[in-house]
Amino acid sequence: MFEGMGHWASSTQAGLKPSQPPPWQVSPRLLSVGCADLVKHQELPGKKPLSEKKLKKYFVDCRRVLVCGGNGGAGASCFHSEPRKEFGGPDGGDGGNGGHEHSVSCPGTGRAGRVRARGCAVAAAVDQRVKSLSSVLSRYQGFNGEDGGSKNCFGRSGAVLYIQVPVGTLVKEGNRVVADLAHLGDEYIAALGGAGGKGNRFFLANDNRAPVTCTPGQPGQQRVLHLELKTVAHAGMVGFPNAGKSSLLRALSNARPAVASYPFTTLKPHIGIIHYEGHQQIAVADIPGLIRGAHQNRGLGSAFLRHIERCCLLLFVVDLSLPEPWTQVDDLKYELEMYEEGLSERPHAIVANKIDLPEARANLSQLRDHLGQEVIALSAVTGENLEQLLLHLKVLYDAYMEAELGQGREPLRW
Ligand SMILES: Nc1nc2c(ncn2[C@@H]2O[C@H](COP(=O)(O)OP(=O)(O)OP(=O)(O)O)[C@@H](O)[C@H]2O)c(=O)[nH]1
Numbered sequence: 480m481f482e483g484m485g486h487w488a489s490s491t492q493a494g495l496k497p498s499q500p501p502p503w504q505v506s507p508r509l510l511s512v513g514c515a516d517l518v519k520h521q522e523l524p525g526k527k528p529l530s531e532k533k534l535k536k537y538f539v540d541c542r543r544v545l546v547c548g549g550n551g552g553a554g555a556s557c558f559h560s561e562p563r564k565e566f567g568g569p570d571g572g573d574g575g576n577g578g579h580e581h582s583v584s585c586p587g588t589g590r591a592g593r594v595r596a597r598g599c600a601v602a603a604a605v606d607q608r609v610k611s612l613s614s615v616l617s618r619y620q621g622f623n624g625e626d627g628g629s630k631n632c633f634g635r636s637g638a639v640l641y642i643q644v645p646v647g648t649l650v651k652e653g654n655r656v657v658a659d660l661a662h663l664g665d666e667y668i669a670a671l672g673g674a675g676g677k678g679n680r681f682f683l684a685n686d687n688r689a690p691v692t693c694t695p696g697q698p699g700q701q702r703v704l705h706l707e708l709k710t711v712a713h714a715g716m717v718g719f720p721n722a723g724k725s726s727l728l729r730a731l732s733n734a735r736p737a738v739a740s741y742p743f744t745t746l747k748p749h750i751g752i753i754h755y756e757g758h759q760q761i762a763v764a765d766i767p768g769l770i771r772g773a774h775q776n777r778g779l780g781s782a783f784l785r786h787i788e789r790c791c792l793l794l795f796v797v798d799l800s801l802p803e804p805w806t807q808v809d810d811l812k813y814e815l816e817m818y819e820e821g822l823s824e825r826p827h828a829i830v831a832n833k834i835d836l837p838e839a840r841a842n843l844s845q846l847r848d849h850l851g852q853e854v855i856a857l858s859a860v861t862g863e864n865l866e867q868l869l870l871h872l873k874v875l876y877d878a879y880m881e882a883e884l885g886q887g888r889e890p891l892r893w
């Protein structure tokens with residue numbers, strides 16, 4: 480579908496010099512994207528997609544969890560018994576450790592992350608197949624360790640109980656962040672299992688050849704943790720309701736967020752993957768619409784702003800058919816800045832949507848004059864000029880990869 484993209488990307492410097500014309504102006508039709516037709520073909524026949532309201536029910540981005548590590552097993556107190564062996568000596572085994580419990584992890588391409596603890600511990604672990612915290616229960620109890628037995632038998636330690644969480648899960652205790660499970664394979668031990676008790680064999684000494692003392696197992700750790708999911712994607716689309724973010728994501732990727740002409744159609748973040756040549760994939764997140772005062776919890780509130788936090792690239796989607804469209808960009812940047820300082824300064828592109836509408840054409844030059852920067856004018860419905868956005872996104876992505884690798888960090892890969 481995107482033939483030529485790989486060739487173009489490899490010959491393009493990540494940061495374009497200001498004097499250079501952007502690649503889409505040099506060769507404006509490097510890609511062919513028949514988005515509207517393609518979208519129809521991609522719907523599965525006979526399978527009704529879930530409504531946004533139902534999807535919202537399954538999408539949980541906050542959870543309070545009580546995690547309890549398993550208790551340690553008790554040590555045994557008994558003596559060796561054998562015919563014609565009067566003083567067999569103590570042979571009570573130690574109890575097993577309790578299992579750790581509760582692991583929190585992020586989804587990626589592997590298992591969920593996990594948290595481990597002793598005895599039966601509870602651990603949180605990241606699982607790529609897990610997309611939200613809806614499957615996380617409110618309470619987890621780790622497995623108890625087994626008691627020690629006669630004949631020096633030690634009790635079995637409790638197995639670790641893993642809580643599978645999506646990639647990008649933050650673990651908080653009170654207001655303190657205790658773990659950030661941002662990568663696949665991350666684990667966090669949420670509650671330690673209790674240590675097993677000692678059997679009477681442990682207390683054997685020269686001055687005490689027949690100890691009867693044994694100790695009970697320790698109780699497992701108990702903690703109340705708050706899990707918070709922050710969507711992880713390369714690029715996040717921010718825009719006012721009805722700007723056409725979901726339509727754009729449908730046109731660019733296989734994601735199927737609901738599209739309708741009323742505001743706040745999208746109620747949860749959707750992630751779409753754009754495939755480029757050379758198996759490169761860019762994840763783009765469609766975030767519910769923002770309005771003025773979103774940082775003060777207006778509209779759908781500030782809860783959704785946190786899903787933008789982890790996107791290293793931003794796409795400001797503007798409805799070009801509305802008068803004075805530059806005010807949308809200013810308002811969006813203000814809201815992001817109010818939420819977190821420097822958030823609006825991240826590498827970004829201004830996407831002017833609905834260029835197919837007659838009033839939009841007239842607004843375009845005004846928008847460019849006001850912003851004084853490149854604006855990608857396109858139509859998510861007709862597919863006009865989508866190539867420019869795809870190429871620009873690749874330039875931003877390449878610059879991001881270069882910067883991450885330059886700083887010795889592992890860039891996010893899908
Ligand atoms: N003419 C035209 N209409 C568009 C275009 N893109 C989106 N629309 C229409 O705009 C309306 C809103 O589109 P959505 O994609 O749901 O907008 P959104 O930004 O996701 O809205 P929220 O989910 O409420 O934040 C729908 O009726 C779309 O058909 C476009 O390029 N041209």
Ligand SMILES: [Mg+2]
Pocket residue numbers: 724725726736737738744745765767768
């Ligand atoms: Mg939407």
